[in-house]
Amino acid sequence: MIASVGSAIGDPLADPLLRRAFLEIALLGIAGGALGCWVVFHKLSYSAESLAHGMLPGLVLASLAGLPLLLGGAAGIFVAAAGVALAGRVPGIGRDTAVAVVVTTLFGLGALLALSPATPAGLQGILFGDPLGVSDTDLALAAGLVLATLLVLRLLHGRLLIVGFDRSAARALGVSAGVVDLALLALLALALLVAVQGLGNLLVVAVLIAPPAAARQVTRRMGAMLAASAAIAVVSGVAGLYLSYYAHTAAGASVAGALLAALVLLSAVRALSRARVSVRGPAPSTG
């Protein structure tokens, strides 16, 4: 029994492609899980989704031109951000609508380019991710992302707390909300650029949003939430790869599915434990 479990766990690791995929997903899980907590609590989930989808034309054009995806993605994010900033200035539209109009337009343009006859094979990987196809450069970039994310989040921890907790009081507490927003958005853009290779344009947001939402079900302190979110992202990401290996499902989609399954599972556990508490009677008042 133990031998067969060991074999089930060990077999995929014998494949060098899968070993790299496990490492890539683990690295993206650490960076995405930790960064995602701040994305969720600074209410940037919609921005993350928008930036990810808005960079599609850049990714497709880079693929068509044979350029590095990172370059195309960076240009795509820049164009999306500039488009949102410009559209937001049009009177009577409103910021949310401006984001929706620009991102839908860019995503449509990306889909149009992706469906052209000149599109090279492998474009599916851009949309749905291809963790099995990561290169040494991708792994190095993911490791760099982890270091940059953990360093910036550690340095900005107090300031991120202040701006997220009460933006209106930030200035009086010696914190520039604009600088903090900019740093967080820059880190978010970097994470999307690096993670898009492994998880794809359509699924990359899963690693930023699902783990923190799941971690929120088990702890109510930011420090613990950062650690729990990163752990949930790594464990469920690795579980997704095992699922892909044994069920012969698409790797990127399996990882995204496992991340979301962790959220559903932990939400259900919390709901059950709450129901038990309410059956036992109300908790004592906090005064």
Place this chain on the structure above:
Amino acid sequence: MRDRGAVSGTALVRVDGLVAGYGETVALRDATFAVHAGERVAVLGPNGGGKTTLFRVLLGELDAREGSVAVPRCAVVPQTERSRLDFPVSALDVALMGAVSRLPWWRRPGRAERRAAVEALAAVGLGDRADTTFGDLSGGQRQRVLVARALVQDAPVILLDEPFTGLDSPSAEQLEQLLASLAAEGRALLIATHDVGQARRWDRVLCVNRRQVAFGEPEEVLRREVLEETYGAAIVTLPEACEAIVPPHHHHHGDHA
């Protein structure tokens, strides 16, 4: 003109001929007053009357268009409704936020700052609540945590934006005692409020309605004519209390003028 730190005489805050506003709009003009160490000053005025504008100028968030402002470092206690109750922070985390402005950007709060935050929570009577999630505290306790955060900032002047809004009587009484003890320690407190009865118990009253209507001791300022000029004809008098009060529709949040 603004002068941080150089305050003449014993006044901690000195405002002279202040005019301030946003874009084309003048939100406050003709403000001239001084606040001394140990004084509690009630800032009375309708929504849009210029209370928040005055606080923003004192905090250095908004420049004076005319006049001069001499004020040392200020801490602010905002309305608790502006804080996010779903945010994963404890009372200690919130109190520690007061230390950030005193640290270089690369340094995280250490043992000394943590000790200061614990002491500040103890000073506001919440020493045993340090680990409680902010959103789980009662309204009065949350307000006191924000006062503790201001204490960690260690500023000689504290600005409080309608701190009694939404508090029940015992909590309001507890907060008022806390403010009295802070003033007794030599801090100057400017407290935006709509409660005329409360303002009567403090040291000075500043009435504003897009301009300074009056400033002085409560018995000079809190007269019907001044309150009518401050709040318009909306004030009412309770016969049994013999006291002008401001009707409830003036008590709402989001006053940014």
